[in-house]
Amino acid sequence: MPTLPKPLRPRKTPRQKRSEETRELILESAARVFAEHGYAAGTTNRIAEAAGLSIGSLYQYFPNKDAILLQLARRHLDEGRLAVAAAFAAGPPATWRERVTVLVDTALSVHRGDPRLHQVLFEESPRPPALLAELRALQDDLVDRLTALLRADAAPGAPDPRLTAWFLVAAVESLTHRYLADQPTRDRSAFRDELVALLTGHVLSAGARPAEPPA
Amino acid sequence: MPTLPKPLRPRKTPRQKRSEETRELILESAARVFAEHGYAAGTTNRIAEAAGLSIGSLYQYFPNKDAILLQLARRHLDEGRLAVAAAFAAGPPATWRERVTVLVDTALSVHRGDPRLHQVLFEESPRPPALLAELRALQDDLVDRLTALLRADAAPGAPDPRLTAWFLVAAVESLTHRYLADQPTRDRSAFRDELVALLTGHVLSAGARPAEPPA
DNA sequence: GACAATAGTGAGTAATTGCTCGTTTTTGTA
DNA sequence: TACAAAAACGAGCAATTACTCACTATTGTC
Numbered sequence: 001m002p003t004l005p006k007p008l009r010p011r012k013t014p015r016q017k018r019s020e021e022t023r024e025l026i027l028e029s030a031a032r033v034f035a036e037h038g039y040a041a042g043t044t045n046r047i048a049e050a051a052g053l054s055i056g057s058l059y060q061y062f063p064n065k066d067a068i069l070l071q072l073a074r075r076h077l078d079e080g081r082l083a084v085a086a087a088f089a090a091g092p093p094a095t096w097r098e099r100v101t102v103l104v105d106t107a108l109s110v111h112r113g114d115p116r117l118h119q120v121l122f123e124e125s126p127r128p129p130a131l132l133a134e135l136r137a138l139q140d141d142l143v144d145r146l147t148a149l150l151r152a153d154a155a156p157g158a159p160d161p162r163l164t165a166w167f168l169v170a171a172v173e174s175l176t177h178r179y180l181a182d183q184p185t186r187d188r189s190a191f192r193d194e195l196v197a198l199l200t201g202h203v204l205s206a207g208a209r210p211a212e213p214p215a
Numbered sequence: 216m217p218t219l220p221k222p223l224r225p226r227k228t229p230r231q232k233r234s235e236e237t238r239e240l241i242l243e244s245a246a247r248v249f250a251e252h253g254y255a256a257g258t259t260n261r262i263a264e265a266a267g268l269s270i271g272s273l274y275q276y277f278p279n280k281d282a283i284l285l286q287l288a289r290r291h292l293d294e295g296r297l298a299v300a301a302a303f304a305a306g307p308p309a310t311w312r313e314r315v316t317v318l319v320d321t322a323l324s325v326h327r328g329d330p331r332l333h334q335v336l337f338e339e340s341p342r343p344p345a346l347l348a349e350l351r352a353l354q355d356d357l358v359d360r361l362t363a364l365l366r367a368d369a370a371p372g373a374p375d376p377r378l379t380a381w382f383l384v385a386a387v388e389s390l391t392h393r394y395l396a397d398q399p400t401r402d403r404s405a406f407r408d409e410l411v412a413l414l415t416g417h418v419l420s421a422g423a424r425p426a427e428p429p430a
Numbered sequence: 431g432a433c434a435a436t437a438g439t440g441a442g443t444a445a446t447t448g449c450t451c452g453t454t455t456t457t458g459t460a
Numbered sequence: 461t462a463c464a465a466a467a468a469c470g471a472g473c474a475a476t477t478a479c480t481c482a483c484t485a486t487t488g489t490c
Contacts, residue, residue: 258446270449273449279448279449
């Protein structure tokens with residue numbers, strides 16, 4: 001008798017290097033197919049074809065279509081987590097202008113790939129609650145960090161710092177995404193500067209009082 | 216012989232009052248079904264069932280599933296167009312704070328219905344290019360109006376007023392939508408005030424110089 | 431070269447879904 | 461009541477699609 005009656009859902013654990021490469025190939029192809037055709041028309045057969053594999057092989061590596069999508073989405077989230085961690089690794093920058101700039105640049109770089117794919121992953125497709133929870137956790141973490149910074153700098157009568165922090169995060173994310181989704185006729189650095197100015201101004205007027213212009 | 220060999224796609228022209236009511240009933244049911252199940256799982260059979268009609272009747276009134284969705288989306292757009300027109304009907308308010316307040320309140324009221332339906336209509340479903348064009352036209356119209364107002368008030372060295380106007384429109388739309396999509400733990404008026412403050416501050420610092428605080 | 435573990439294949443299946451069309455029911459009018 | 465126009469019906473068809481499984485091919489090891 002074989003080792004086990006049935007290897008259950010997760011099909012194949014990579015033993016040979018070839019296997020890992022194939023897995024990667026499927027994910028890359030899926031990213032392209034989803035970006036081009038959207039979620040519904042991004043069929044598993046199409047993905048397999050784009051990868052130059054048979055449909056059977058695809059199902060050796062992923063238990064179902066949504067698992068492929070989920071994996072792609074998680075990678076995007078990980079990228080985001082990494083970017084946030086890196087930005088705060090050596091302590092936050094001294095001025096709010098610099099802090100906001102870091103946020104904006106991070107968002108731009110995370111979204112620099114295909115914005116259409118991002119849209120499919122996080123808006124168009126049926127996102128499982130677990131994924132939404134992760135996304136939310138990432139955002140909340142950022143909001144927490146910024147709230148702490150705001151509290152440290154706040155003038156006594158300043159308004160709710162958590163709300164201000166939420167606005168920072170939401171505005172950076174939403175507006176970056178929207179900017180990239182509209183074909184950007186406007187140039188990128190103008191957008192960047194305007195967004196930084198918008199948010200820096202708001203934070204400062206909301207009661208933050210750091211040593212602002214040391215230069 | 217009958218009046219015409221085949222009535223072609225647009226199925227039924229309402230003669231009896233009942234017919235108009237049925238059409239309306241289908242749209243209302245579709246709105247509920249799409250909001251609850253999303254686009255893909257919002258099947259035409261489910262919509263018919265929710266309306267208490269047979270599937271055949273549904274197809275007497277709409278040539279296909281997407282036509283129902285399109286009609287719902289167009290109604291939302293019309294609502295938006297109407298709201299914008301109303302806000303600017305008697306000439307824009309005098310101060311930028313008031314102007315921004317009108318924008319924010321309009322966005323909140325247009326989105327006050329089911330935000331999930333809005334998401335299905337404008338993000339999740341396969342939006343035909345014509346619809347996207349209409350949406351864009353509506354936004355561009357708003358941007359045009361605001362740009363004109365900004366130019367009238369602008370200080371000489373002020374930055375690109377069109378970009379500022381774009382930010383206003385994009386920020387109001389995106390942040391309102393995002394606020395409603397996150398379960399709003401934060402209360403509505405706090406959100407409203409913060410958004411108004413954010414955008415008013417930006418417009419003024421971007422070089423607008425109206426007779427600001429007459430009160 | 432023998433062999434077994436690993437990787438790849440693709441025709442076919444089961445389920446779903448948008449939609450048709452021949453039929454029946456309801457309504458308004460005489 | 462008679463009748464036709466309008467409205468409603470719903471079984472079932474055609475197309476699509478996620479996924480299976482019995483099979484073949486490749487690879488590494490002795």
